[in-house]
Amino acid sequence: MSDETTERAPFRNPGWAGNTGEFELSEDEVRGRSYVGEHAPEGGHPSRVPTVPYMLPEKDPEAPLFEGPYAERFEKILSRYPNRRAALLPTLNLAQELRGRVSPETMAEVAQLLGLSDAYVRGVATFYTMYNKRPVGRYLIQVCTNVSCNLCGGDEVLAAFLEHTGTEAGEISDDGLFTVMEVECLAACGFPTAVQINSRYFENVTPDDVPAVLDRLREEAS
Amino acid sequence: MAYPYTHEKEVRLLSRGWGDPASRTLEGWKALGGYEGLRKAVEMSRDEVIGVVKDAGLRGRGGAGFPAGVKWSFMPKEKKGPHYLCCNADESEPGTFKDREIMRWTPHQMIEGCLIAAYAIQAEHVYIYCRGEFFETNEIVGRAVEEAYEAGLAGKDILGSGVDIDVTVHVGAGAYICGEETGLMNSLEGRRGLPRVKPPFPAASGLFGKPTTINNVETLSAVPHIVVNGAEWYRQWGTEKSPGTKLFCVSGHVKRPGNYELPLGFPLKELIHGVCGGLREGRKLKAVVPGGSSVPFLNAAECETCSLSYEGVVEAGSMLGCASVMVMDDSTNIVKQVRRTVDFFSHESCGQCTPCREGTTWLARILKRIETGRGTEEDLETLLDLGDQMTGTTICVLSDSAAAPVRSSIEKFRDDYLALIRRGEKVGAA
Ligand SMILES: Cc1cc2nc3c(=O)[nH]c(=O)nc-3n(C[C@H](O)[C@H](O)[C@H](O)COP(=O)(O)O)c2cc1C
Ligand code: SF4
Ligand code: FES
Numbered sequence: 001m002s003d004e005t006t007e008r009a010p011f012r013n014p015g016w017a018g019n020t021g022e023f024e025l026s027e028d029e030v031r032g033r034s035y036v037g038e039h040a041p042e043g044g045h046p047s048r049v050p051t052v053p054y055m056l057p058e059k060d061p062e063a064p065l066f067e068g069p070y071a072e073r074f075e076k077i078l079s080r081y082p083n084r085r086a087a088l089l090p091t092l093n094l095a096q097e098l099r100g101r102v103s104p105e106t107m108a109e110v111a112q113l114l115g116l117s118d119a120y121v122r123g124v125a126t127f128y129t130m131y132n133k134r135p136v137g138r139y140l141i142q143v144c145t146n147v148s149c150n151l152c153g154g155d156e157v158l159a160a161f162l163e164h165t166g167t168e169a170g171e172i173s174d175d176g177l178f179t180v181m182e183v184e185c186l187a188a189c190g191f192p193t194a195v196q197i198n199s200r201y202f203e204n205v206t207p208d209d210v211p212a213v214l215d216r217l218r219e220e221a222s
Numbered sequence: 223m224a225y226p227y228t229h230e231k232e233v234r235l236l237s238r239g240w241g242d243p244a245s246r247t248l249e250g251w252k253a254l255g256g257y258e259g260l261r262k263a264v265e266m267s268r269d270e271v272i273g274v275v276k277d278a279g280l281r282g283r284g285g286a287g288f289p290a291g292v293k294w295s296f297m298p299k300e301k302k303g304p305h306y307l308c309c310n311a312d313e314s315e316p317g318t319f320k321d322r323e324i325m326r327w328t329p330h331q332m333i334e335g336c337l338i339a340a341y342a343i344q345a346e347h348v349y350i351y352c353r354g355e356f357f358e359t360n361e362i363v364g365r366a367v368e369e370a371y372e373a374g375l376a377g378k379d380i381l382g383s384g385v386d387i388d389v390t391v392h393v394g395a396g397a398y399i400c401g402e403e404t405g406l407m408n409s410l411e412g413r414r415g416l417p418r419v420k421p422p423f424p425a426a427s428g429l430f431g432k433p434t435t436i437n438n439v440e441t442l443s444a445v446p447h448i449v450v451n452g453a454e455w456y457r458q459w460g461t462e463k464s465p466g467t468k469l470f471c472v473s474g475h476v477k478r479p480g481n482y483e484l485p486l487g488f489p490l491k492e493l494i495h496g497v498c499g500g501l502r503e504g505r506k507l508k509a510v511v512p513g514g515s516s517v518p519f520l521n522a523a524e525c526e527t528c529s530l531s532y533e534g535v536v537e538a539g540s541m542l543g544c545a546s547v548m549v550m551d552d553s554t555n556i557v558k559q560v561r562r563t564v565d566f567f568s569h570e571s572c573g574q575c576t577p578c579r580e581g582t583t584w585l586a587r588i589l590k591r592i593e594t595g596r597g598t599e600e601d602l603e604t605l606l607d608l609g610d611q612m613t614g615t616t617i618c619v620l621s622d623s624a625a626a627p628v629r630s631s632i633e634k635f636r637d638d639y640l641a642l643i644r645r646g647e648k649v650g651a652a
Contacts, residue, residue, distance in 0.1 A: 029243040032326060036361040045371055048364030050393045053357040080390040082304075082430055088412035089395055093354075114412075127414040130354045130396035146316045146566060147515060147559050148473035148548055184398065184566055185316035185515075186355055189473035189546070190226070190480045199357035 031200070041069035046076040053199035054093040055130075057138045057221065059100025065109050070094065074113070084114045092125055101132035137172045137179040139217050141165075142196040143205075145182050148189030153206065157193040158182055160207035164214055177221055178214070225327075227478040229497045233459055233467045236443050237483040240327040246362060248369040251330035257375060259446030263338045264383035266449075271342040275445060277453035279465035283320075284310055284401075284438030285514070285543050287464075287532045290445075296425035297343040298433050306429045307345040308410065308436040309336050311352045311363075312394055312401040315514040316566060317546030320469040320481055321439035325352075326359040328443070329366035333389065335442030337376060338449055340387045343435050347388045351406050354394040364391050398570035402618050403436045404428075405572070416572050417618035440469060460486035464531035464542075472498050474549040475505065490520075490528040490538075494549055505551035509635065513543020515563045516623030518630030519556075540630070556635045557642055560627050561589035567624035578621035581612040585628055597643045602632055 028034055043049035052073075066074045077090045091114060095106050102125050111121040125131050132140070141161055145154040158180070162169065165178040172179050188194035191203035195213075202213060225241030228234070239245030239254055251257070263271050276291025297305060309332065313321040324332055336348045350367075352360045367389050370376040376389045392410055399405045400415035407429045409415035428434025444466065448456050457465045464486035470493060473479050477499030484493070490512065494500065501507060507522045512530070518540040520528060528538035535542040550559065568582035588605055591597045609625035616622070632639060 025241070025243065031358050032243070032246060032362045035243065035246050036365050044364075045368040047367045047371060047376070047388070047390050051352070051360040051364030051391050053361065054393075055357065080388075085412035086410060086430075089409065090393065093393060093395065124412065124414055128354075128395035128397050130394075145562070147511075147562055148317050150559065150562055151474045151548070151550060151554065183355075184569065185314060185318075187313045187319045187322045187353065189317050189319045189548075190471060191319075192473065192479075196355055201358060 042072040043069070043076055046079055049073050049076045049080075050090040050093065052097060054097035055140060055198045056097060056100070057198060059098075059138075061099050061101070061103075061135075063098040065095055065098070065106070065113065070098065085116060088114060088116065088121065088124060089128070092121075092131060096131060101135055103133070134170075135172065138177045138221055139179070139197055141178060141180045142183035142186075143180065144184070144186045144188070144192075144194040144196075146185035146189075148185070149192040149194055152192035154193045156207045157195065157205055157210065160210040161195075161214075164210050177218065226480045227482075227498075229482060231488075231492075231497055232483050233485055234483050235447050235467050236324060236328075236331065236440065236469060237481060238328075239331075240323060240481075242327075245328050246326075246330075246366070248330060248366070248373060251328060251334075255450065256330050256446070257334055259449040260334050260337050260341075260375065261381055263341055263449050264381055264385060268342050268344065271338065271449065274453050275342075275448055278448045278456040279453075279460075279463075280441065280444055280448060280456070281464065281532060282438055283440035283444075283468070283544065285315065285516070287542065290437060290441050293425070293437070294339065294343050294435055296423070297435055298425075301344050304347065304430070304432045305343055305345040306432055306434040307336060307340045307343060307348045308403075308406060308429060308434060309348060309350040309442055310401060310403065310406060310436055310438045311350055311356075312406060313353055313356075313439070314398045314401050315516060315544050315546060316563070317471060317473055317511065317514045317548045318544045319471050319473070319546075320544070322353075322356055322359050323469075323481055324439050324443050325356070326362050329363045330370070331443045331446065332363075332439050333366055333370055333376070335445040336389065337370075337380065337387055338445050339435065339437060339442055341385060343433075345435070346386060347390065349410055349429070350389065350391045351400070351410060352391060352393050354396045360391060360393055367391055397572075398566075399572045399618075399620065402620070405618070406436065407434065414572070416574055417620075419617055461529075461531045461533070463533050468530075468545050470530065471544070471546045472549065473546070475501055475551040475554070476549050477502065484530070487529050487531040487534060490525050490530055490547070493530065493547065494525070498549075501549070501551050505553065507549070508552045508554050509550045509556060509631075511540075511548040511550075511627070512538075512545070513541050514546035514548075515566060516619075516626060517541040517543045518626045519634055521634045555593075556631055556638045557589065557593050560631045561586065561593050563627050564589055564624055567620060571620060571624075575616035575621060577612045577615045578624070581608050581621060582624045584608055585612075585624060589628070592639060592642055595642060595645065597639070599640070599643060601643075602636070602639055605629075606632060 143158040186194040195202045244250035281287040400409040404418035405415040424434040573579045612621045612625045
């Protein structure tokens with residue numbers, strides 16, 4: 001008994017953004033980049049401030065919490081909740097956006113900003129999987145291996161990413177570019193295999209696509 | 223516009239506009255009749271709005287199928303302090319991929335639904351709790367909310383009605399359990415996403431201890447259409463007990479996977495073999511999980527007659543859940559997929575309840591043993607026994623959800639388990 005994952009459904013992903021069964025759209029149109037526009041540094045309208053992605057290639061582990069436009073965004077976040085505790089997740093997100101991870105020191109600083117105890121913030125931060133407790137590569141590659149993707153070869157896609165980056169799951173590649181991990185369902189199950197790379201989704205990824213995806217990332221990094 | 227795949231049997235109400243980047247924008251959404259629902263709603267009384275949603279029989283699309291209008295009517299009529307609306311955009315039930323599509327193609331549809339619901343329940347603030355992983359989608363939603371503010375559709379005195387409704391997009395940080403309604407509220411309050419013991423129910427004491435209603439993205443997105451066109455119109459589709467259309471998320475071994483919007487009560491067989499183009503060449507149907515990872519498996523015979531309504535799927539031996547139809551052909555190693563499902567629940571259990579925390583770990587361990595050819599027949603009895611102890615004994619139903627696929631697969635695919643046990647051989651990596 002073995003799954004024959006080579007027999008794949010006949011759909012492809014020319015635009016990299018996935019989800020291109022019969023329609024012809026550019027990657028930009030699928031991802032909605034031009035609609036979203038450039039983020040104003042101070043985050044735009046307070047209602048949308050928390051939507052700035054917090055998994056970015058550029059990271060500065062020493063960045064201050066928070067200065068300049070980031071301080072403005074922090075104030076806007078506070079203004080949307082009836083108490084400071086409720087701002088904890090958006091604040092941790094903002095910290096990770098800047099620093100690339102949420103270290104124990106970062107947790108302590110956030111605790112101070114919000115008037116919470118270190119232990120409390122640690123308890124909350126460790127509950128959520130998207131806070132990087134350890135450093136990760138410039139690109140965090142998360143491959144879905146849950147059932148729908150698994151039926152269509154998610155395990156092979158994961159194996160291909162590990163092979164072509166020369167890493168074990170969770171490690172940083174020698175060039176500092178990549179960390180590959182397994183992830184739970186990304187809610188793109190109809191476009192298997194779904195892969196999240198920093199803040200972007202790549203859908204309908206097959207093992208054969210993996211070298212080209214990595215090449216593209218290397219190019220973006222250079 | 224052919225959003226990934228479309229089919230002539232579809233009734234595209236909520237999925238209208240998908241695949242067309244123009245429908246994302248406020249202007250594009252208005253061109254499709256957008257915000258007429260909100261305009262109409264603020265001219266109606268709150269009871270009238272709740273009434274039409276009740277009459278339409280709209281049921282919650284987040285999994286449980288609770289009637290939305292009835293839920294809204296539980297909110298206090300006399301307002302003594304803040305009321306809140308939470309829009310559950312934490313979509314993370316394996317197999318489900320509809321809310322993200324609504325959000326990235328027609329964000330204003332969801333926002334309009336949120337505003338109408340907030341008006342009906344007198345909520346002054348809507349929190350859209352978005353799944354953290356949806357970065358790109360969340361940016362689209364954020365921009366759309368900003369557009370709504372700019373156009374006076376959100377914020378102070380919406381559409382000159384004198385009613386103030388704020389909207390905030392809140393972004394999570396990865397935890398399936400935050401999709402559970404009270405887990406979501408705890409998470410929004412800056413806590414760990416631990417489900418709460420009920421009662422008190424959210425309508426009495428929810429977010430920040432205030433009366434709160436929570437609805438799924440798809441539920442709220444159906445609301446503008448119902449307010450504009452009326453309850454009778456909506457009931458022209460679906461069954462008496464399951465009115466309207468539903469987004470079916472089809473994944474796995476079909477030729478054309480994707481989202482299809484169909485009337486509730488649509489035959490499962492026709493969905494797989496007609497709408498989705500059937501299975502891959504030379505393959506036969508083995509199993510279907512019709513509602514996301516939390517519901518029991520159906521075998522091929524049960525799929526023959528299953529009708530995709532809330533009541534129809536129960537009759538066939540499972541649950542409609544989020545209508546996430548995962549199709550498995552005869553190449554599938556069922557034990558492996560059940561093990562993968564249980565691994566998920568074990569990873570996502572919040573750990574508050576012993577039967578869930580311990581039970582999911584044990585299920586996963588025993589299933590792994592069987593999968594790798596080291597299981598015994600007694601293991602099957604142990605699995606069933608564990609499943610019984612995990613059902614109906616915990617704060618939320620994640621525990622029951624983990625047990626359901628295990629029990630149903632042992633009942634319906636016992637031979638697959640026995641073959642692995644008997645042969646005692648390792649299954650392939652796939
Ligand atoms: C473990 C668990 C996870 C859930 N995840 C989600 C989810 O991701 N999205 C969702 O809308 N509902 C989810 N629900 C259902 C919610 O608790 C709630 O019933 C729903 O949001 C109510 O909205 P509705 O009445 O419009 O369906 C989940 C429930 C449980 C028990
Ligand atoms: S059943 Fe599981 S997930 Fe739900 S509250 Fe209990 S331990 Fe947490
Ligand atoms: S199972 Fe992979 S995205 Fe849902």
